[in-house]
Amino acid sequence: MRLSRRARHRLAVLRHVEEVSGSVAATCRYYGISRQCYYIWLRRYEAEGLEGLKDRSSAPHHTPHAIKADVVEKNLWLRQQYHFGPAKIAMYLERYHDVKVSSSGVWRILKKVGLNRLPASQRYKRRSTRWKRQPMCLGHGLADEGADVRDAEQ
Secondary structure, three states: OOOOHHHHHHHHHHHHHHHHHOOHHHHHHHHOOOHHHHHHHHHHHHHHHHHHHOOOOOOOOOOOOOOOHHHHHHHHHHHHHHOOOHHHHHHHHHHHHOOOOOHHHHHHHHHHHOOOOOOHHHOOOOOOOOOOOOOOOOOOOOHHHHHHHHHHHO
8 A cells, every 4th residue: 555655654653653752752752743643643654554654634624614506507607697796796696685694705705706807898997097077278367367458568
């Protein structure tokens, strides 16, 4: 049987205690691990053999607060059909479907699927320049000044 590098390391730690040092504390200090970790490995090795030293998944066995599949489908449908953002999707689901999902939760769903950014053709486009008040043109307000100039000439 082929063991992974980590499993070989764990086996080496267990053998080091038996064959070399005879002291769990000294071996753990030498390898830079805690004694609790050593005893976990030892318990698994005694119970399961070499299989017990292999890496295990750190994923949870169950997630009671996970968002249901139909809600995820509604999120994706709203994003693809109407190009709603996370806040608007959360509002829509709460108002029309009585499903409460935070906008950050909606964003996490969209990010996992790869829809967190809309394509460039569907994004909101900013105007190239802001609206500015037009500067006064030279003809504005000069009608009265022109009369003053004519009066001064006479």
